[in-house]
Amino acid sequence: MKNTFSMVFLLSFLLFLASTSEATVPCGTVDMKAAACVGYATGKEPKPSPACCSGLQQLAGTVKTVDDKKNICRCLKNGVKAFAGVQDRLLSQIPTACNIKVGFPVSLNTNCEM
Template structure:
């Protein structure tokens, strides 16, 4: 897939996950998608480190995840998107918090159970 196709596919996946959001969540899946798109090249192994837009977008999401409902909803949007996106490497996905200086309190993985996030 080329970059434009990847970006469009990623946006489609995230925007189609809106039903996962609780009405109390501060962030919609479409916003999560826009914040996470710059991370695609890194988590698929096409870039050696996350782009600045990746880190800033995910930092904004982390700061906006005030409640458990918010954190779980954002996690579910990301989880659904990355699992449906071919080429995402779990080892690269798990490196994003340290690369971006984000403390989220749970491991980032393709196997993260969003329902267990507090």
């Protein structure tokens, strides 16, 4: 009986660790993957670069939960503030240009909590 309890406790603990260790993508990683998009978002490049699209596709591939999506959205919104001249109309075109489905309108004013 004692061994059964210990085994159940151990399995429960391991499942807890596994679920809590799946942290969302850090903002530093999000910033690094999206950095190549700044040229297009500021109007300095005529289209998103392959590096921009590749980085954003990699980010999209990391989304496992709604919380992941919200976190990446918050990171992107905070990161874009560091760059002067980002144009909302260009920013909103990046998902379509890179063939990425995000499920919400991309804008400087996007509400990441929805």
